[in-house]
Amino acid sequence: MKTFxxxxxxxxxxxxxxxxxxxxxxALDSGVHxxxxxxxxxxxxxWLAAEHEPDESLAEEISQLLYWLQVMMIKRGLTPADVYxxx
Ligand SMILES: N=c1c2ncn([C@@H]3O[C@H](COP(=O)(O)OP(=O)(O)OP(=O)(O)O)[C@@H](O)[C@H]3O)c2ncn1[C@@H]1O[C@H](COP(=O)(O)O)[C@@H](O)[C@H]1O
Numbered sequence: 001m002k003t004f005x006x007x008x009x010x011x012x013x014x015x016x017x018x019x020x021x022x023x024x025x026x027a028l029d030s031g032v033h034x035x036x037x038x039x040x041x042x043x044x045x046x047w048l049a050a051e052h053e054p055d056e057s058l059a060e061e062i063s064q065l066l067y068w069l070q071v072m073m074i075k076r077g078l079t080p081a082d083v084y085x086x087x
Contacts, residue, residue, distance in 0.1 A: 008070050008080055015074050027071050035072045042068050 002010070014024040027035065042065040049058040073083070 004066060004070075005080055007067065008073070011067075011070050011074055024071060027068075028075055032072070032075055035068065035075055039065070039068045039072060 011024050014022045015028055018025050027038070042061065046058070046061045046065050049061040053061075073079070
């Protein structure tokens with residue numbers, strides 16, 4: 001288990017070190033347009049899970065949406081602090 005901030009640190013390291021086989025590296029290389037579509041897809045899965053799936057499935061879908069939002073943040077050079085200041 002990891003927190004939002006711990007995942008962000010891990011993904012930032014992936015972006016910097018670009019280890020072979022990293023899905024995050026491939027995702028970053030796919031570009032903002034592709035990442036945007038992935039975020040829409042994952043958001044839709046969250047919606048469907050909230051309507052039709054048990055809590056555990058919903059939690060998993062939300063975790064995947066958070067992952068893709070973090071990938072977009074890193075792609076665009078945003079940090080959690082940039083987001084938190086709007087909360
Ligand atoms: N938390 C995640 C995470 N959440 C979601 N995903 C990706 O998002 C996809 C979502 O799954 P779906 O079932 O919705 O989609 P799918 O159809 O199975 O997958 P696609 O064919 O669309 O890629 C997963 O297949 C992963 O590619 C994640 N990929 C990686 N992480 C974590 O990120 C860290 C770095 O990972 P790597 O860069 O791969 O080393 C590790 O701690 C991982 O656990």
